[in-house]
């Protein structure tokens with residue numbers, strides 16, 4: 001199991017102890033702290049909140065918002081929608097994959113980046129579009145990708 005400091009989620013445990021409706025919120029807050037849901041933390045929540053591990057695990061795996069694997073500090077989202085595709089989105093994705101040495105859904109070995117593709121980032125006029133964290137970057141090109149990723 002992953003080494004995490006369970007003391008980090010003590011406030012979460014105290015907040016949701018004895019509450020039967022708090023599991024999803026407890027998982028969200030735990031993920032906010034660690035960036036994902038370590039198995040150790042799930043076991044700890046199960047024990048401390050007195051919720052069966054099977055229930056904790058089924059909720060954690062049911063919702064797409066929860067991640068059971070450690071993710072990068074920077075989440076790079078690349079649009080693979082049509083509007084971005086026709087403006088060179090595939091070349092942008094390829095350049096990110098080559099630069100980081102990872103494919104869609106993977107995380108770099110130093111946990112600096114996780115790469116994801118999404119159907120549309122909702123900023124089609126700016127295509128090709130990517131996001132890093134919560135910030136949008138439009139009209140991307142492979143050359144711009146090089147410079148951008150160097151800033152993280």
Ligand code: FES
Nearest residue numbers: 079081084121124
């Ligand atoms: S198609 Fe890329 S943002 Fe919509």
